Amino acid sequence: MRFTPLWFILSARGYYFVCVFLPLISYVLSLGLLNSDVYSIPFRVSFLLLVPALFLPVMLMSIEWRLGVLRTLPYSKRNLSAALLLALSGIPAAVAALAGLFSAAVLALIVGRTDLRTSWFFLSAAGPCVFLFGSIPFSRLVVLELLRRTFPRTRLSVHQILLVQTLLAVIVCLALLALVPQRSIPGVMLVAGALFFPLLSLRPDAYAYKLRPMDTTQKPDGAKVSRLPKVFRKPVWSSNAMWFFFMVTAFFVAHSLPHGVIRAEIVTLVPFIISLMLAGILSEYAAFFLLSPRAHRQLPVKRSTQAFRLAFSLLATPIPVIVYLIAVTHPGVSAFLGEHALEMPSVFKEIQGRHAVPSPSFFSLPAIALMFMFPFAAVRISPSRSARALGIFPLVFYAISLNLPARLTAVGIGGPAGSSVLFIAFLLAWFLFWRMLGNSLIYRRPPWSAVK
Amino acid sequence: MTAAALEFRGVLKRFPRFTLGPLDLTAPPGCIYGLIGPNGAGKSTSIDLVMGMGALDGGTISVFGLDHERDEVAVKRRIGYVSPELDYSPWRTVGRLIRFLRPHYPAWDDAYCLSLLKRMRLDTEERINTLSFGGKTKLAVVMALAHRPDMLLLDEPLTGLDAVSKSDLFPELLEAVQDERRTVIISTHSLSDIERFTDHLGILNRGWMVLEGQTAALIERFRMIHGECADSPPLRREDGLYLLRHEGNRFKILADTLKDPFARLQAAGFTGLTDAPVTLEELFVALVKETAS
Numbered sequence A: 001m002r003f004t005p006l007w008f009i010l011s012a013r014g015y016y017f018v019c020v021f022l023p024l025i026s027y028v029l030s031l032g033l034l035n036s037d038v039y040s041i042p043f044r045v046s047f048l049l050l051v052p053a054l055f056l057p058v059m060l061m062s063i064e065w066r067l068g069v070l071r072t073l074p075y076s077k078r079n080l081s082a083a084l085l086l087a088l089s090g091i092p093a094a095v096a097a098l099a100g101l102f103s104a105a106v107l108a109l110i111v112g113r114t115d116l117r118t119s120w121f122f123l124s125a126a127g128p129c130v131f132l133f134g135s136i137p138f139s140r141l142v143v144l145e146l147l148r149r150t151f152p153r154t155r156l157s158v159h160q161i162l163l164v165q166t167l168l169a170v171i172v173c174l175a176l177l178a179l180v181p182q183r184s185i186p187g188v189m190l191v192a193g194a195l196f197f198p199l200l201s202l203r204p205d206a207y208a209y210k211l212r213p214m215d216t217t218q219k220p221d222g223a224k225v226s227r228l229p230k231v232f233r234k235p236v237w238s239s240n241a242m243w244f245f246f247m248v249t250a251f252f253v254a255h256s257l258p259h260g261v262i263r264a265e266i267v268t269l270v271p272f273i274i275s276l277m278l279a280g281i282l283s284e285y286a287a288f289f290l291l292s293p294r295a296h297r298q299l300p301v302k303r304s305t306q307a308f309r310l311a312f313s314l315l316a317t318p319i320p321v322i323v324y325l326i327a328v329t330h331p332g333v334s335a336f337l338g339e340h341a342l343e344m345p346s347v348f349k350e351i352q353g354r355h356a357v358p359s360p361s362f363f364s365l366p367a368i369a370l371m372f373m374f375p376f377a378a379v380r381i382s383p384s385r386s387a388r389a390l391g392i393f394p395l396v397f398y399a400i401s402l403n404l405p406a407r408l409t410a411v412g413i414g415g416p417a418g419s420s421v422l423f424i425a426f427l428l429a430w431f432l433f434w435r436m437l438g439n440s441l442i443y444r445r446p447p448w449s450a451v452k
Numbered sequence B: 001m002t003a004a005a006l007e008f009r010g011v012l013k014r015f016p017r018f019t020l021g022p023l024d025l026t027a028p029p030g031c032i033y034g035l036i037g038p039n040g041a042g043k044s045t046s047i048d049l050v051m052g053m054g055a056l057d058g059g060t061i062s063v064f065g066l067d068h069e070r071d072e073v074a075v076k077r078r079i080g081y082v083s084p085e086l087d088y089s090p091w092r093t094v095g096r097l098i099r100f101l102r103p104h105y106p107a108w109d110d111a112y113c114l115s116l117l118k119r120m121r122l123d124t125e126e127r128i129n130t131l132s133f134g135g136k137t138k139l140a141v142v143m144a145l146a147h148r149p150d151m152l153l154l155d156e157p158l159t160g161l162d163a164v165s166k167s168d169l170f171p172e173l174l175e176a177v178q179d180e181r182r183t184v185i186i187s188t189h190s191l192s193d194i195e196r197f198t199d200h201l202g203i204l205n206r207g208w209m210v211l212e213g214q215t216a217a218l219i220e221r222f223r224m225i226h227g228e229c230a231d232s233p234p235l236r237r238e239d240g241l242y243l244l245r246h247e248g249n250r251f252k253i254l255a256d257t258l259k260d261p262f263a264r265l266q267a268a269g270f271t272g273l274t275d276a277p278v279t280l281e282e283l284f285v286a287l288v289k290e291t292a293s
Helices: A005-010 A012-034 A041-062 A066-070 A080-089 A092-108 A116-124 A126-134 A137-150 A158-177 A185-200 A203-211 A238-256 A263-291 A303-316 A317-329 A331-339 A346-354 A361-379 A384-388 A394-401 A405-411 A417-438 B042-050 B072-077 B092-102 B110-119 B133-145 B165-180 B191-197 B215-219 B260-267 B282-293
Strands: A216-218 A224-227 B007-013 B018-027 B032-036 B056-064 B079-082 B149-153 B183-187 B200-205 B208-214 B224-228 B243-249 B252-257 B270-275
Touching: A012 B200, A092 B018, A137 A216, A158 A224, A185 A238, A185 A346, A185 A405, A216 A346, A263 B282, A303 B007, A394 B133, A405 B133, B007 B042, B018 B042, B018 B200, B018 B208, B032 B042, B032 B191, B042 B056, B072 B079, B092 B133, B110 B133, B110 B165, B133 B149, B200 B215, B200 B282, B208 B215, B215 B282, B224 B260, B243 B260, B260 B270
Parallel strands: B032 B183, B032 B200, B079 B149, B149 B183
Antiparallel strands: A216 A224, B007 B018, B007 B056, B200 B208, B224 B252, B224 B270, B243 B252
């Protein structure tokens, strides 16, 4: 079969595109609809549920690269303890989420971007959020055990599991919508977390260990080999994409609620996203360290180094969300969109009308810092060059939305000298990125090249 | 004194239902070491441990005098590793895999790699997940050889291969092992293959090293003894005597000639003793059965 770009996008490595950009585009398009008074609340709720539902089949097509991990585990790990190891990998994520949430609340207060009340609410959400994020791997085990006991003789497919979990999620979500008193971001986060908590829990690789028996084949020498059941070797949810999905949806839910959006809370959301990244990185690190595949572990690179590089690459994952935040709150972007006949979602017009424009440095600094980390992303995505090429989209999106050259000259950070430094840094980041596309500077760089 | 190519000293690895070791193993430089044993004996686990797949619960592993944990990178650069569990399919094509692996090894030989690919009838544009089982094994062998390692670790390289694939692979393996400086550690079930080209053997069973030494010397050392005895005298492994079969008053015994088996058997009342050489397969089956019982 010819390797066409379309095939590629629909294949495993396409998740970056599928799971990140489509929800974002959909989100932008749907904001106008949701904020219109024409539609009733049931319609809005239905739409709210419909949008993620539309993405489910597409998401199913995303195959996590790390699935290979489970097929190539050393003998010593190919048992139920692998599921336990997956579960343990959630602990650093929980710790990081706690630290991140705390700093997010305090930081926003310190820089004067929020008031004490909002900060307090955000902090009060830390407990449940930490529980949600930290307990994801554990909950996987719980959910799968529940399913296994409920359907002891049934061989459930991924799609059936998904259906059960979605139904559970909807029930939990509706219950929380009724219970959450504050329709603020912390509350919404909680609701969204509850909605996607069971979806995040869907890890067929974990299910494969318990819910279905392993496929056993016999080698010519008589040895029996157990492999994952076929259904689990195909579509797998990408946990990273699910992080994204969660964040976008949380944002989506926040904007669709009747009370509108408080800009200060959006500001608070930025460090929150960063904290999620940190959580994801640590989780990724732990998971890779515990379950790195044989093909990687044979390489003459320390496993901790590999795990660090792969985990660090996750930093790039939320770039589009951060970019989006920058884009929707910056008047330059609004003007840019207006010039090109692209209407800004009404909700953001409202925000900009009601509040002062935030300092660009507040948004741009973390984004620029992230940009420097971007080359790591390509490593994470895939060892294949064309897959890594997909990573260019967030960067392009970033550059456009940041409107960097105009910003550097018009606003600047630290005057003309600072602007120059930033501009050079930007070019350098691009160079590093392209260089890596050709030669995988980060991951493949041989340690001896410096002395050769 | 030259360091052993591979040395296990008191290596211990515990699993819930299996314990490997304490295991001692010595493979001199340049040898072809066959690690044999029944399923679940610990062959693959031993090789996995060398490659850092699993932490030791005790003991040390050294490769060319380097500690396999402390000097992990240096050790792995000197090893070419082949395992049926090695999955290169995430790299999609052979060419991409080569481009990925090449920079990790200072001694990577592109020309050699291409010639190996040609001989194995593999193409750089070929998709890895469309290769047959034999094709994937060949690819793993090429990747293991292309950086001209000092040691080849071959975990069941011939298992599952048909005769044609074996005939493709064998010459390359033989050529690889003919390099006198290169040490080859091969684990396999195929005893006929082992007997043909190994010069050292280690027989593992249930996580224990039952026997280790030079292949020819080991085979010469053991004899199959037939004899008669009216009673059923106890035959002890410590005396180098392994009871294989007992029908009426006729006994078939595997005997370790280092422990003077004839004198011991005559003292125990055996008469009509005759002996015959053993094949590797007979030796292996006898030792494994005896240690299992």
